[in-house]
Amino acid sequence: xxxxxxxxxxxxxxxxxxxxxxxxxxxxxxxxxxxxxxxxxxxxxxxxxxxxxxxxxxxxxxxxxxxxxxxxxxxxxxxxxxxxxxxxxxxxxxxxxxxxxxxxxxxxxxxxxxxxxxxxxxxxxxxxxxxxxxxxxxxxxxxxxxxxxxxxxxxxxxxxxxxxxxxxxxxxxxxxxxxxxxxxxxxxxxxxxxxxxxxxxxxxxxxxxxxxxxxxxxxxxxxxxxxxxxxxxxxxxxxxxxxxxxxxxxxxxxxxxxxxxxxxxxxxxxxxxxxxxxxxxxxxxxxxxxxxxxxxxxxxxxxxxxxxxxxxxx
Amino acid sequence: xxxxxxxxxxxxxxxxxxxxxxxxxxxxxxxxxxxxxxxxxxxxxxxxxxxxxxxxxxxxxxxxxxxxxxxxxxxxxxxxxxxxxxxxxxxxxxxxxxxxxxxxxxxxxxxxxxxxxxxxxxxxxxxxxxxxxxxxxxxxxxxxxxxxxxxxxxxxxxxxxxxxxxxxxxxxxxxxxxxxxxxxxxxxxxxxxxxxxxxxxxxxxxxxxxxxxxxxxxxxxxxxxxxxxxxxxxxxxxxxxxxxxxxxxxxxxxxxxxxxxxxxxxxxxxxxxxxxxxxxxxxxxxxxxxxxxxxxxxxxxxxxxxxxxxxxxx
Numbered sequence: 259x260x261x262x263x264x265x266x267x268x269x270x271x272x273x274x275x276x277x278x279x280x281x282x283x284x285x286x287x288x289x290x291x292x293x294x295x296x297x298x299x300x301x302x303x304x305x306x307x308x309x310x311x312x313x314x315x316x317x318x319x320x321x322x323x324x325x326x327x328x329x330x331x332x333x334x335x336x337x338x339x340x341x342x343x344x345x346x347x348x349x350x351x352x353x354x355x356x357x358x359x360x361x362x363x364x365x366x367x368x369x370x371x372x373x374x375x376x377x378x379x380x381x382x383x384x385x386x387x388x389x390x391x392x393x394x395x396x397x398x399x400x401x402x403x404x405x406x407x408x409x410x411x412x413x414x415x416x417x418x419x420x421x422x423x424x425x426x427x428x429x430x431x432x433x434x435x436x437x438x439x440x441x442x443x444x445x446x447x448x449x450x451x452x453x454x455x456x457x458x459x460x461x462x463x464x465x466x467x468x469x470x471x472x473x474x475x476x477x478x479x480x481x482x483x484x485x486x487x488x489x490x491x492x493x494x495x496x497x498x499x500x501x502x503x504x505x506x507x508x509x510x511x512x513x514x515x516x517x518x519x520x521x522x523x524x525x526x527x528x529x530x531x532x533x534x535x536x537x538x539x540x541x542x543x544x545x546x547x548x549x550x551x552x553x554x555x556x557x558x559x560x561x562x563x564x565x566x567x568x569x570x571x572x
Numbered sequence: 573x574x575x576x577x578x579x580x581x582x583x584x585x586x587x588x589x590x591x592x593x594x595x596x597x598x599x600x601x602x603x604x605x606x607x608x609x610x611x612x613x614x615x616x617x618x619x620x621x622x623x624x625x626x627x628x629x630x631x632x633x634x635x636x637x638x639x640x641x642x643x644x645x646x647x648x649x650x651x652x653x654x655x656x657x658x659x660x661x662x663x664x665x666x667x668x669x670x671x672x673x674x675x676x677x678x679x680x681x682x683x684x685x686x687x688x689x690x691x692x693x694x695x696x697x698x699x700x701x702x703x704x705x706x707x708x709x710x711x712x713x714x715x716x717x718x719x720x721x722x723x724x725x726x727x728x729x730x731x732x733x734x735x736x737x738x739x740x741x742x743x744x745x746x747x748x749x750x751x752x753x754x755x756x757x758x759x760x761x762x763x764x765x766x767x768x769x770x771x772x773x774x775x776x777x778x779x780x781x782x783x784x785x786x787x788x789x790x791x792x793x794x795x796x797x798x799x800x801x802x803x804x805x806x807x808x809x810x811x812x813x814x815x816x817x818x819x820x821x822x823x824x825x826x827x828x829x830x831x832x833x834x835x836x837x838x839x840x841x842x843x844x845x846x847x848x849x850x851x852x853x854x855x856x857x858x859x860x861x862x863x864x865x866x867x868x869x870x871x872x873x874x875x876x877x878x879x880x881x882x883x884x885x886x
Binding site: 390404406407409411412413414415416417418419420421423424425428436437438504507508509510511512513514515516542544545546547548550 | 704718720721723725726727728729730731732733734735737738739742750751752818821822823824825826827828829830856858859860861862864
């Protein structure tokens with residue numbers, strides 16, 4: 259029985275790494291710059307070099323490491339194959355196999371970054387104590403990760419948990435990055451909330467403290483103004499959150515999780531946001547006599563490294 | 573290693589039973605009348621009595637039976653508890669435990685009927701060869717069953733696979749049985765398709781062969797007229813199928829199955845219906861580079877007994 263595990267969350271700018279006990283205690287974390295040039299061929303060797311130094315520093319022997327989990331910002335096939343990962347420059351690669359070779363045979367596993375973040379929140383974050391959770395990240399986009407009976411639902415074609423692209427809004431005529439219209443992401447991402455606020459400000463003469471920010475207005479300002487009772491900001495947030503809640507209701511009628519864990523930059527609005535979501539969610543789920551909990555994520559940007567580490571413990 | 577398994581699909585009128593080999597070959601099937609009076613207390617004893625006679629007739633010893641699977645028309649908690657099953661008169665019951673006692677200790681398991689039907693279609697029906705499928709039953713209502721990695725996704729509160737109650741239609745102002753509005757079931761059940769046809773006939777003077785059926789018009793007639801090129805019938809079916817396909821697209825962005833298996837009375841419209849669904853589905857899933865297959869169910873009303881039997885083989 260090994261005592262340690264390692265999480266490696268590979269992003270387009272930096273690779274976040276963490277050394278954990280198998281109980282989920284973070285021993286050390288560090289970052290490595292993501293060198294994307296030359297098809298990203300240096301990324302894994304760079305990570306391996308830094309990791310070897312860290313294991314040595316903490317006097318952790320290779321055979322005391324249960325495994326290394328790799329989180330990748332893109333689709334991963336069930337056998338660990340990554341056909342393309344635009345953000346890293348990767349093509350046609352089995353990252354776990356390559357990493358195993360670099361790390362003298364330590365077992366490695368690969369997962370999609372949004373899915374492993376959900377696993378992290380289940381392990382020691384907002385979803386602790388549950389084994390069926392849906393984690394939603396409200397950031398620049400809207401990501402999702404679905405865990406059923408403790409396992410990631412990656413999907414047959416890598417689309418499991420793509421809840422950001424569920425269609426929920428018929429009156430949205432702009433196109434989403436996915437090619438669709440009216441996606442959850444267009445309504446409830448930081449970008450989407452800000453756009454909705456600007457639309458609402460443009461169509462009314464109503465005074466609003468959001469106007470004081472001029473062109474510098476951010477999603478965070480919209481949330482702050484809404485909390486302070488600003489009418490236009492509140493209307494904006496209610497619209498956006500109602501579409502998000504509609505999406506969560508749809509998810510409930512598919513996998514019916516024990517809990518929804520809400521993270522990402524927008525979730526910094528805190529319990530105020532959760533209460534808004536829960537209100538609309540209840541309206542959209544008349545069939546659900548017992549409602550799932552809706553809670554805040556607690557691991558922030560570290561959810562990825564926690565989840566990657568947890569990935570190797572099954 | 574036992575050679576046989578038994579499926580018991582308990583409906584409000586009859587209990588369908590099947591004796592199978594563990595490879596999925598149906599040896600015999602029979603029915604027992606569902607006696608719902610007295611809180612349904614006779615149902616399981618009646619089933620047990622008939623089953624003992626069948627096992628004896630086929631000279632199958634108890635220890636050669638891997639188990640008995642029970643399908644129940646209502647929510648089943650993860651530990652097999654059924655708090656209420658209106659259609660059977662049951663309250664506060666663990667059907668599998670009671671059945672084990674009646675069958676001298678043969679292992680029993682309980683599942684929701686729509687979910688086990690999906691398992692049956694995966695085992696030897698339309699979803700054979702796959703282990704992640706979503707089965708949709710288009711009947712009086714719209715039922716769903718979700719299988720991920722070979723296991724039923726029953727959900728934390730029994731709502732897994734309730735895809736019939738996903739909201740997909742904003743311009744539906746009638747209420748669904750679930751209390752919601754604009755559910756998949758309202759659009760794409762036999763009842764829903766018929767209602768849509770009547771609405772369309774009422775709002776146009778356009779000639780339509782559907783008018784020849786008068787008050788006797790059925791969903792099957794609507795499908796037949798559409799196949800024959802009737803304009804109003806085609807418009808009706810296109811509307812209904814587009815909402816169904818929207819629902820399937822939403823499901824894809826949650827669990828991303830390998831295949832959708834379409835069954836129930838409406839599916840008798842055959843490949844014509846499947847092609848219509850696939851067309852709209854492609855429109856609603858721009859993110860899915862590889863689309864899941866959409867196929868017809870093949871087990872008909874026997875899907876339940878197959879799935880119940882399969883339930884005990886894990």
